[in-house]
Each structure stands twice: as structure tokens, then as C-alpha cells.
Amino acid sequence: MPVTNVTKDLDQRTLVITAEFAAPVERVWGIYADPRQLEQVWGPPTWPATFVEHELKPGAMSRYYMTGPDGERSGGWWRVLEVDEPRSFTIEDGFADDDLNPIDTMPVSRSVYAFEAIDGGTRATFTSVYETAEGLQQVLDMGMEEGATLAINQIDDLLAA
Amino acid sequence: MSESEDRADALFHALSDRTRRDILRRVLAGEQSISQLAALYPMSFAAVQKHVAVLERAGLVTKRRSGREQLASGDVEAVRSVASMLDEIEATWRGRIDRIDLLLSDAPGDTSPISATPHQSTTPSQED
Numbered sequence: 461m462p463v464t465n466v467t468k469d470l471d472q473r474t475l476v477i478t479a480e481f482a483a484p485v486e487r488v489w490g491i492y493a494d495p496r497q498l499e500q501v502w503g504p505p506t507w508p509a510t511f512v513e514h515e516l517k518p519g520a521m522s523r524y525y526m527t528g529p530d531g532e533r534s535g536g537w538w539r540v541l542e543v544d545e546p547r548s549f550t551i552e553d554g555f556a557d558d559d560l561n562p563i564d565t566m567p568v569s570r571s572v573y574a575f576e577a578i579d580g581g582t583r584a585t586f587t588s589v590y591e592t593a594e595g596l597q598q599v600l601d602m603g604m605e606e607g608a609t610l611a612i613n614q615i616d617d618l619l620a621a
Numbered sequence: 622m623s624e625s626e627d628r629a630d631a632l633f634h635a636l637s638d639r640t641r642r643d644i645l646r647r648v649l650a651g652e653q654s655i656s657q658l659a660a661l662y663p664m665s666f667a668a669v670q671k672h673v674a675v676l677e678r679a680g681l682v683t684k685r686r687s688g689r690e691q692l693a694s695g696d697v698e699a700v701r702s703v704a705s706m707l708d709e710i711e712a713t714w715r716g717r718i719d720r721i722d723l724l725l726s727d728a729p730g731d732t733s734p735i736s737a738t739p740h741q742s743t744t745p746s747q748e749d
């Protein structure tokens with residue numbers, strides 16, 4: 461299992477997940493730098509993502525949508541804040557409307573993606589912070605977690621086969 | 622939805638204070654009277670009572686009266702529900718991490734797998 465540690469800080473509404481991948485740092489970084497690869501990992505299998513705009517450069521806006529089982533779309537965006545290739549980058553991400561413009565009233569989370577070389581691959585540390593409890597709850601109400609659970613089950617089935 | 626938001630906000634607000642977290646730890650271990658609790662902190666009885674009231678509004682603590690005493694006890698299920706919100710975000714991340722792992726094993730060491738491996742697919746349909 462690639463996930464090696466999970467830390468949750470309820471007071472700070474922060475989640476830190478550490479994972480190890482059997483690939484060099486540059487290769488893992490490459491997934492995030494390339495929208496065609498990023499969209500393969502961002503959305504769950506039932507809600508695949510399509511990145512319309514994406515560039516891992518400070519100040520850049522990424523726009524994407526995820527397509528549900530009945531063809532319905534859910535928009536989202538990233539704002540790239542800091543980039544230190546290939547060690548780390550910081551983004552804000554949130555929800556977007558049908559034209560893929562940010563919805564101001566929806567919650568925004570800030571995440572730091574950090575990568576370091578370890579024996580045999582890469583250790584990745586993902587830190588996600590929600591500014592308010594409301595925001596956290598709203599994200600969950602949007603039903604993202606349902607898709608994620610499906611994705612995990614699908615992979616478990618694959619490994620068990 | 623707004624009811625659950627209000628509830629989430631009350632939960633996080635209640636847990637944002639060190640004294641309240643300490644009170645909660647104690648009353649989760651067993652019922653305590655407010656005066657017992659008040660003796661533990663360098664603050665007035667009224668201040669401790671206020672902290673307990675915040676915890677009560679958040680649904681983390683229940684209060685009952687016994688004679689002159691007010692007794693407080695912790696609600697274990699409510700504490701779990703805060704943790705479960707972050708559990709769900711964790712599930713989102715775990716899904717992404719598993720897919721990264723899958724993508725990396727699809728095309729080891731290749732920095733442009735899209736053009737190099739036309740057979741590549743993230744849908745494990747053959748397993749059905």
C-alpha cells in the first residue's frame with residue numbers, strides 16, 4: 461500500500477497524508493505537470509476529470525471539470541501559488557461554475573504537495589487545509605467522498621483478483 | 622445542509638479551545654460535576670460553566686442535575702463524527718494516491734506515457 465501515514469488535526473482542519481511511490485521524484489512530478497496525466501488521477505473512475513487549462517507555474521489558473529455517470533459535469537479550479545520544481549508546489553483549489561469560473565461562495569482549500577527522494581522512489585507528503593469547518597462540511601456535502609470510496613473499492617477489487 | 626454546517630461549525634468552535642478540549646477529555650472518561658471541574662482550572666466557576674455550555678451546544682457533552690450539582694458527561698459518538706469528516710477527505714486523497722500508483726506502474730520510468738503506450742487505460746474492465 462502506497463499510503464504510509466495519515467495525520468489529522470481537527471482543530472486546524474488539516475489533513476496530512478504521506479505516501480511512497482516506486483518511481484523517481486521527477487516522474488511523480490511529471491504527473492502533476494502534465495494535464496493529460498493529472499486528469500487520470502484527479503477524479504475517481506466514476507467522475508473522470510478533464511483539465512481544460514493547466515500549467516504548474518506560480519499565478520497560473522487551472523480549470524477542469526469532472527464528468528459523472530449520467531453525463532453531468534462538476535467544475536473546479538486550481539490557483540498555483542508556489543512552485544519549487546521538483547520538490548514542492550502549493551495550490552488553492554475550489555469549485556467552478558459551468559463556464560469553469562470560480563464560485564466565490566464555495567469553500568477553498570489550500571494544499572501543499574511535497575516530494576522527496578527516498579531509497580527506491582519518492583516520498584510524497586500532501587497537506588490539505590480547510591479554512592473553516594463550514595467549508596469542510598460543504599466539500600463533503602458535494603459528494604466527492606462517495607466517488608473516492610468507489611475508486612478505492614475498485615482498486616481493492618483489482619488487487620484481490 | 623445549513624443545519625449540518627451549523628453543527629460542524631459548533632463542533633469545531635467547541636474544540637478550538639484548550640480548556641474545552643481538556644474538559645471534554647475528562648468528561649469522556651466519566652461523569653464529572655461542574656464544581657469538580659471548576660477546581661481544576663485557574664478560572665471562575667462561571668467561566669468553566671460557560672465552557673461546558675459551549676461543549677453542550679455542540680452536542681459533545683450532556684448535562685443533568687443531581688440535587689445542587691450539575692453533572693456533565695461526554696458524548697463519544699459526537700466526538701467521532703468530527704473525526705469522520707476528515708476521514709472522508711482522507712478517502713478522496715487515498716483514491717488519488719492509489720491512482721497515481723497505478724499510473725506509475727503502467728509506464729515505469731516513462732515521462733510521456735500517453736504517446737508511448739497507446740494501450741494504456743485506467744479502467745480495469747478485464748477484472749469484471
